[in-house]
Amino acid sequence: MSSEQLITDKPGTPGAVESRAGSLKNALWLALGFGLLKYALATLLQISMQHAGYEVFRDELYFVVCGRHLAWGYVDQPPIIPLVARIAELLFGFGSLALFRTFASLAGAAEVALTGLLAWRMGGSRWAQALAMTGILLAPMVMGIDATYSTSTFEPLFWMTVALALMELVRLSDAGISGGRAATCWWLVLGAAAGLGLENKWNEVFFLVCLLAALLLTKQRRVLASKWFPIAFALMLLLILPNLVWEMHRHWPTLELLHNNQVDGKNVHVGPLAFVINQMLVFGPMMAPLWLGGVLWLLFGRKAKPFRFLGLTYVLYLPLMIFMYAKDYYLAAIYPLYFAAGAAAWDVVFKKPWLRRGLTPAYMALYALLIALLLPLILPVLPPAAILAFQEKLHLQPPKMETGATAPLPQYDADMLDWRHKADLLAAAWFSLPPQDRAQAGIFTTNYGDASAVTVYRPDVPQAISGHQNYFLWGPRGYSGKVLIVFGESRARLESEFDSVEEFAQDTNPYLEPYERGPIFICRGLHGNLATLWPKVKFWY
Numbered sequence: 001m002s003s004e005q006l007i008t009d010k011p012g013t014p015g016a017v018e019s020r021a022g023s024l025k026n027a028l029w030l031a032l033g034f035g036l037l038k039y040a041l042a043t044l045l046q047i048s049m050q051h052a053g054y055e056v057f058r059d060e061l062y063f064v065v066c067g068r069h070l071a072w073g074y075v076d077q078p079p080i081i082p083l084v085a086r087i088a089e090l091l092f093g094f095g096s097l098a099l100f101r102t103f104a105s106l107a108g109a110a111e112v113a114l115t116g117l118l119a120w121r122m123g124g125s126r127w128a129q130a131l132a133m134t135g136i137l138l139a140p141m142v143m144g145i146d147a148t149y150s151t152s153t154f155e156p157l158f159w160m161t162v163a164l165a166l167m168e169l170v171r172l173s174d175a176g177i178s179g180g181r182a183a184t185c186w187w188l189v190l191g192a193a194a195g196l197g198l199e200n201k202w203n204e205v206f207f208l209v210c211l212l213a214a215l216l217l218t219k220q221r222r223v224l225a226s227k228w229f230p231i232a233f234a235l236m237l238l239l240i241l242p243n244l245v246w247e248m249h250r251h252w253p254t255l256e257l258l259h260n261n262q263v264d265g266k267n268v269h270v271g272p273l274a275f276v277i278n279q280m281l282v283f284g285p286m287m288a289p290l291w292l293g294g295v296l297w298l299l300f301g302r303k304a305k306p307f308r309f310l311g312l313t314y315v316l317y318l319p320l321m322i323f324m325y326a327k328d329y330y331l332a333a334i335y336p337l338y339f340a341a342g343a344a345a346w347d348v349v350f351k352k353p354w355l356r357r358g359l360t361p362a363y364m365a366l367y368a369l370l371i372a373l374l375l376p377l378i379l380p381v382l383p384p385a386a387i388l389a390f391q392e393k394l395h396l397q398p399p400k401m402e403t404g405a406t407a408p409l410p411q412y413d414a415d416m417l418d419w420r421h422k423a424d425l426l427a428a429a430w431f432s433l434p435p436q437d438r439a440q441a442g443i444f445t446t447n448y449g450d451a452s453a454v455t456v457y458r459p460d461v462p463q464a465i466s467g468h469q470n471y472f473l474w475g476p477r478g479y480s481g482k483v484l485i486v487f488g489e490s491r492a493r494l495e496s497e498f499d500s501v502e503e504f505a506q507d508t509n510p511y512l513e514p515y516e517r518g519p520i521f522i523c524r525g526l527h528g529n530l531a532t533l534w535p536k537v538k539f540w541y
Helices: 014-051 058-068 080-092 102-121 126-137 140-146 155-174 180-200 204-216 219-225 228-249 253-264 272-282 285-300 305-323 328-349 353-378 384-394 419-431 448-457 470-474 491-497 530-537
Strands: 442-445 483-487 498-507 518-526
Touching (some): 014 140, 058 080, 058 448, 080 180, 102 140, 102 155, 102 328, 126 328, 126 353, 140 328, 140 353, 155 180, 155 204, 155 305, 180 204, 180 228, 204 305, 219 305, 272 305, 419 448, 419 518, 442 448, 448 470, 483 498, 491 498
Antiparallel strands (some): 483 518, 498 518
16 A cells, blocks of 8 residues: 555554554654764764864853743743753753754754654655655755754744644544544644744744634634644643743833844845745755645645645745745744655656656755755855855855844854854953952943853853843843943943943954954943943843
């Protein structure tokens, strides 16, 4: 029995159950194999990046510090990633990037495996499952996301678990099984995955709304008539309630942050056509026909009819992200669905097994070769000078996602450089002070990257303070402002606010963003008390 028949067989017949169990077993083993391949590749790439001179990413340093101040929420993210970063710090430290980022690599492996299972559930053969997993495993955007800790690292796991649970519930409903243990379990899985996903990143709200709207537009909406739907919804709310309470108690800082991003034009704005073309590029131009075909198959394919709502989800989600001027990676978590669907459609187009056995490995091999050739543009596996030379030779420049990014290197690469050096410079400035000044001196930086670098890499000096993101809520830590080591502010502004301003050193690394280069100042005699002036340093952006 073929895997295409499995999707349409009515449960209850012994042959169907036996074949389905055997097919699932094969799919699980194949998914495990590709997951292990992804983990091994991710580990090798981490070793290569560290050997090329790159360090812990800017945001990772911030997540670690947030994890040392565990809470149910933060200005710019819910609690899951800081918790994971804290566990990674405690277990592995920072000596090895591959070890520190173990959980990120495992998340990437799980994403690949889930993609294979989604392809199986859509009726894809083993070759189709392998094709779908190869597409996600080597997608440039996915490789970049899986290489560091971010709120996007675990996002696909929650989204795809929600989608898989809903697919199983639809399948059971279409077979006339709306109750029973299996349906109950899948409803609970759906509610838990949705709730935990929201505790990971609020972007999931848009996915869930589009998914629900798409479901309501199809006949599969009858699945929502189950008595377990409100229970799953209540479970989701229960899981996100702690973060909601945190937000309400602090007057919704995340909404204020998002508003600031929109008003101040932080993200690069592109037109709809350019946005769609960029999606094709960042997820691998050779694989664009696969996932685009998956979207079309879900929308129009006869065998995809039970999962039509997944195609409609993309039709709703994509223009919403364009309208909101979202960054490229805000859509990343949804693509495993369409790589899986495209692979299932591949089986429909190339029906003869011998044709699939010939074309599929050739397609996968050509794609792997292209990614290998372009790897230095995807991940910083070469030293900065070598990456710049590589870009110049190919006449290729990765697109910028933020308007303030003007470093010669891609912003992603630049944000993995210089943190230990920056922390050492700021610590040296503090140690240069006479003992009476040192006793009351604080270290102030304008962004969380520099502040976190000091806190993480130099525990022998006071924890840095900042008005950026959650650092603002942590306050001035009792410093009066009589003596401050400052990085990130102009001398002219500091001279208007302090009695004396003395330059101590310069960070002149040419590969950094402009706001990460420049002088470190020793400032004395703040005009006023730092605690009183603290609201003025608030920087949620």
